[in-house]
Amino acid sequence: MRMAHHNNDMTVEMHMIARKACSAVAWGLFACTGLTAPSLAAESYPDRPPTWIVGYPAGGGSDFLARKVAQQLGSQLGQPVIIENKPGASTIIAAQAAARAPADGYTLFTADNGSLILNPALHSRLSYKAGDFAPVGLMARFPLLLVTDSAGPYATAAALIDAARKNPLLIQFASPGAGGPHHMAMELLKARADFQAEHIPYKGAAPAVQDVLAGRVPAMMLDTATAQPHIQAGKLRPLAVASASRLPIYPGVPTLKELGYDVEVYAWQGLVVPAATPPAIRERLASELQKSLENPRVKAALTEFGLEVTPSTPATMQRFIESETALWQALIQERGIRLEN
Known part of the structure; x- marks a missing residue:
């Protein structure tokens, strides 16, 4: 029994020596080639x-x-x-x-x-x-646009903002979701233009746009990709762009900065x-x-x-x-x- 135990110890020791040798060879190869495990992965x-x-x-x-x-x-x-x-x-x-x-x-x-x-x-x-x-x-x-229903009463951004200043309970704005860039762009405009408006968040852009189109909510900030088909169909009216300069696709729409509001926001x-x-x-x-x-x-x-x-x-x-x-x-x-x- 003692001899068998001794042989087992020798076997374990030989395995350990072999593993250390293999490890040394591997690291030696890395050192010789200038490669490490992460660089080999790369x-x-x-x-x-x-x-x-x-x-x-x-x-x-x-x-x-x-x-x-x-x-x-x-x-x-x-x-x-x-x-x-x-x-x-x-x-x-x-x-x-x-x-x-x-x-x-x-x-x-x-x-x-x-x-x-x-x-x-x-x-x-x-x-x-x-x-x-x-x-x-x-x-x-995505450039952002301040938009409203084309059949609604607000023909310009100034008209919308003036209405909100005169009656803070009158104007609401929609967004595709609370805390997103569309919501926060409007919060920035509210701060820079000094007016109040109630935020109504939706679960996605589609239902938010539908309520603006229906006149249930007066306005929202909307990205150009989503707004474009509705503007082309004559259903949405772009009041202003939140970009540094006017957009080539809407050359007649002024920037918010042109209107005196220091707002430049993109999604x-x-x-x-x-x-x-x-x-x-x-x-x-x-x-x-x-x-x-x-x-x-x-x-x-x-x-x-x-x-x-x-x-x-x-x-x-x-x-x-x-x-x-x-x-x-x-x-x-x-x-x-x-x-x-």
Whole structure:
């Protein structure tokens, strides 16, 4: 029995020596080639299809943007990029899923004003934070329009604002959801133009637009992609644009700045990954994303849809996020706006 026990000890010891030797050889190979495990992963990336999480339903503007870019991005990466729609809770559901995903480059996330800036500022209890993500690059932005029912009494933005100043209970405004860029753009206009109006949130843009078209709610801020068909049909009247300059498709519509209100707001979107994603993979994604957005077919399709294409580096996106955070956090604190999950 003692001999058998001795032999077992020797066997275990030999296995341990062999494992250490193999480990040493492996690390020696890494050292000789200048590669580490993360860099080897980056060299072979992607070896399977990445998943791109979108916090909005299929068929909307955000979904359209992601699918157009993902198709081109996948062809450049040599692997298809799979779109996964996770709508609900003002993108909180999607952001939480992306933040908790492995940081290996196989989970991408459409981040926007809501997910990175407004949600953290508006919610005291949030299941993720903006720092859970690393920027890959900005993609595009939706210009916003102040619109009203074309059969309604307000022919200009000044007329609408004057009515709200004279009777704060008269004017209401709709939005696709509380805490989103459309809602907060109107809050900024209320602050800068010094008027009051009741916010009526809806579950999505479609029902909000329907109530404006029906005259049940006087006005709303609406992105150009959603507003365009209703304006072309003569059902919605654009009163002003919240962009820095007039839009080529609506040259007769003034900017809010022209009217004396310091408001420039967009519903913008960018691409992010979990923060611990290896730098080499982030750099590869950033480079390929810019190429995708500069592709003539992709750019033409996005522009025709009503988007302004805004490719950027990760560093530029990070600076933009910081400036946007400062703007919206100050407004939210000043107006005392809070939302709870």
